[in-house]
Every structure is written in C-alpha cells, then in structure tokens.
Amino acid sequence: MTKWSLLASAVVMAAVSISISMSLSAQQSATGSWTQPKTPWGDPDLQGVWRYEAAVPLERPAQFQGRASLTDEEVAQRQKVEEEQEAQRLAGNEGTAVGRGNLAQSPIRGNEYNSFWQDHGRPRQVFKQTSLVVDPEDGRIPYTPDAKKAEARAQARYGAGPYESFLDPDTGERCLTDGVTAMMWQGPNGGHNRIVQSPGYVTILHEEYLDRRVIPVDGRKASGIRQWFGNAVGKWEGNTFVVETTNFIDRTNYEWAQILTRPSETLRLTERYTRSGPDTMDYRITVEDPASFEKPWTAQIPIARLPNDTQIYEYACHEGNYAMTNLLAGGRADAAKRGK
C-alpha cells in the first residue's frame, strides 16, 4: 500500500506535521457569514491543500450497528482519546499508546507503520458519523460474495506475501497507485491533495504515488480511452464540483491493498466536492461497479484544508523502490529455505 523505503519523504512529512500543528484546525472559526470565494473567472474556488484527517472508520463497526451517529458523550470521549494519542505520538510512543495495537483497530490502513510515517501533527478530528459509508444505511460496503472473498484474500496477503515475482506485491507496493476511488481520503503518509484551478480545468495533485487528475470542466464528453484513472468529466452545480468518471482500465487481475479501490471496465465514480467553510469541505463519492459491489455505495467524507504554506512534496516511489528488490530477495530466500 505504501512504501517504507521513502525515508526522505517521511522526514519531510514530519516537518509538515510540525508546521500543521502550529496552526490548528481553523474550522472552528468558520462562521455563518462565510461565502464561497470565486476564482477570477467566476468558478467556485476550491484551491488549496486538502486532506482527510478525521477519526471516522470507512465502514460502520459492529458496536454501532443500527446507529448512524455517535452521542455527544461518545464524541467527547473520542475527542479525549484522539488528543491523548496525538500527545503519545508526538512523544515518540508506539503501539497501543497511539491506538495501534493491531491492524483491525484502525479505520485506515497503514497501521503497520509506526508514527514516524504518519502525517499526524494534530489530533484527528472527531465527527458524529459512525462510518464514512452513509449508503447503504447499514454503513457497510455491499461487496459481492466473490469480492468479499477477494478482499479477505487481500487482507491475508497484506504484508505477508508470498512474493514470488513483481506481480505479487500490491499495486501500491509496486508504486503504481492505490487507485482513484480512495484518493481523497486515503494515505496516512502522502494523503495531501492540492487542488489547482485554471479556466476549464480542475487539477488534483495527490502526494502519494504522484497520483494526478486533470479534470476538464468545459462541457466535453469523456474520451473512450480506458485508463487507470478512467476519464473524468467535471461540471459545476451551484457551488458543488461534480465529477463523473468512467472508462477505467481493467486491473482487477492485480493485487490491491484494498479491493474497493481497484478499477474495472464497469467502475463508475460520481464525486461531489462542496466547500462548507474556509477550511472544510464535504466530499461525497458514489461508487458503482457490478464487478465488485451488489449495489452502488456512497461515502460522505469531511476533509480539511491545510494552512496556505502546506506543500505537496515529490513522492519518488518507483525511483526509490528498494522494497521491491528486497521483497523479491526475501521471496527467494524463503523458497530456498523451504527447499523449493
């Protein structure tokens, strides 16, 4: 999913984190008087660096079954835990002290990396919603039975292999991408997204894997050329930026850290970006793909705008993919040990 070979990147991100902590979430200062700024050519202005940094799990945990929202008490309790964990992280502590006892406890993947690799620098934000998935109502992703098996297999392989060739690591470990579906809310390291607008285009630069989307907003139709990131076409509905993405290439044959992000020819994404304040955005994505899901599902994701001086740094993953050669060397050593 992510690279542990990117030492320089991590040092950079640690520096970013420190700078972020200096200017805490400005969203509390958002008032009702806020009006959506416009670009010089009159489009709603979404520019800046955005990231998801809330403590909301993608799917609803069993303990909240039947409930879409936390109580005020639960929110307060969570807030306290997040603040404590952040203090522990900044103190250099690891493990259960920072809420990372095991993989399953985390709402996001990336738990296997210690705090050094994480972008945190301020406590994760607590929201009332019990899951990012808001449709279906149970807050769970409606995988097909086959996809459920594929996801279980992906989870079992993650970090464990086997690694017999370069096709065995997942697409992230191969420095290809973790897919466009989770781009706006994934990436404990490199989860920053810079939005740059120019007349007729909205460009999103995602730090991890150098993922990039140049989205035309000029009324054109999607091209028929299939791509990893499909063909995105944008339009404005009032102050909401709406993006429809189709014509994905089929890469369901590859290993994915999470199969919910894998592209197939039947994948269709509908995204809605709506700024709700100077530093907050309501991001919604509806994912349709009969190859993986029994019905469409929608996630509602609160994302935060980072201070103006936040930068996207160069994520030279493939150029520094020592992990690949090391994984394969490990695979050979393992095969030799087993006498195969």
Next chain:
Amino acid sequence: MRAGIWGVVVVAAIVAAAAMWIHRPRAADESADGATYRAPRTADGKPDLNGIWQALNTANFDLQAHPARPALSLLPAPPRGGVPGLVRATPVALPDPAVRAFGAVGGVPAGEGVVVGDEIPYQPWALAKKQENGKDWLKRDPEIKCFMPGVPRATYLPYPFQILQGTDKIVLAYEFAGATRTIHMDKVGDSPSPTWMGWSRGHWDGDTLVVEVTDFNEDTWFDRAGDFHSDQLKVTERYTPQSPYHLTYEATIEDPKVFTRPWTIRMPLYRRVEPDKQLLEYKCVEFVEELMYGHLGVIDPATGQRNK
C-alpha cells in the same frame, strides 16, 4: 499633416513587418526576446499560456547537432575479419544485439541541435563521463526505467505536457511517467530535500514566464546521448508566447561541478490544437517491471519459469 501622420504609420508598419520577418522562428540560436506578439490575458491579467504543448525536434535524442545513426546503442567498432590482405568493406556502427530487432524503428533521426552555439561546455572529466554514458546508454539512461525525467528534459520528451495556470500556482503536467511540477508564483519556503523534478519558483517578465528551478538530485539526464548534470544544477526557464500556436522555450543551465560556464538551449513548443485534446496516461512503471525485476523473483512472469 494628415499625409505626415500616414507616412509615420506606413513606416511603422514596414518596421513592424521587418521585425516580424527578422523574428520568424528559424534556428536554435534565434533570440526569443523582442518578439512583437502579445499573448492573450487570463481573467486576472496574466499572460495566458494555458494549453497542451509539445516539442517537435530531436533534442531528446541529442541536444547537440547530430547526423542520423542506426541505433541508440551501437556495437564497439568490430574487428576486421576475413582473409588478411584482402580489401573488404568493414562494418561501421552496427546496432547492439539488444536493440537490433527494432530495425529502422530503432534508428536515431538527424537533428540540428538546440544548444545555442552548439557547444556544451563540459569540464574535461565530465566530457569523458558523458561519452561513457552515451556508450552505456542502454544500462544508464533513466528514461528507460521510467524514472521522472527532470528539467529541462521533461519539456522535449516526445510526449505532450499541459500548462494549467492557477491563481498562485502553475501546474506543469507531463504525460511521461505522470511527472508533475508545481511552479510557485507566490512566496514559498525552500525545498527540504533534493528532487527529481526540481523546486520551481516562477515570475512574469513581460509576457515571458520565467521559472528558476533548483534542488535537483544528480540522477536525471538531459537526453539519450548521456548529457548529465550534478546536484548543483540550476535551470532558468523562459516560456515566451510567439503566436496563438507556439511559444519559445529557453533553458539556461548552470552547474559549476560539471560545466565551465552557463549554457542555453532554445526551441519552439507547439500547441496541440486537436479539439478536446487531453493529456493521457503514460504510467510506464508497469511497462518496465519485467525489465527491472523479472529476473529477481523466484518466478519470472515473462516465462512462468523459475529464475536460475
């Protein structure tokens, strides 16, 4: 008086026409300055360079003037065989077996070069290294491995790139390897580490976008001929609009570790005018994994067999 004014207008028109004639794009050493074309303006009054652009030259093969040759990778001069004393033709410049199957597709087209004055002022040790690089191109050129191409090479790779002018950042989105640069038109701190694509600070000089690029690592090249630099590289780029359909790209290269003086490349870039043209994906990491890693695993995916 009327006639006098018209006389001035006529003279001015002749001067303008002559100036346009003089400034017609001709050779690599043509000056980009003094152009009479005024670019359209963006909504906030900046010269509008938005669009998809591409170089149309052989700079990526070799920045300098060069004749055509059969392949990028050639055999060392082969020994003359046959009967001693018999006059026979000897082979010259045969393609390396690794690229021979490409035939005419693998040849290198001739080019006039894009270096102003055609000389790259290498220090002696660096010239020797450049020549070694060229000979060992197949193993050494980072383009082959789909590594980020660096600057200025990203500009004249045989792929389009897009200029996207935001309000305080300009994105340069390159098709090759999905490489991207963010040009900071606003005040920005220093780069925290060396990079492949550099750290770009831009400003406007009249109609010209000037970008100072620093903080490079030493891992990118300038072309397939082995032209290289060190981590002391500084590139000053100038993008000057010349018509709705082309601009002049100029890059001045400074690197006191490798060169004896600054030097400059210059070339036109052309607008891709196809309707609804867009930058497509060239995610080449996937294309080079077999080359880079196929032999390293237990199994080689190309054959399905165990590696020895």
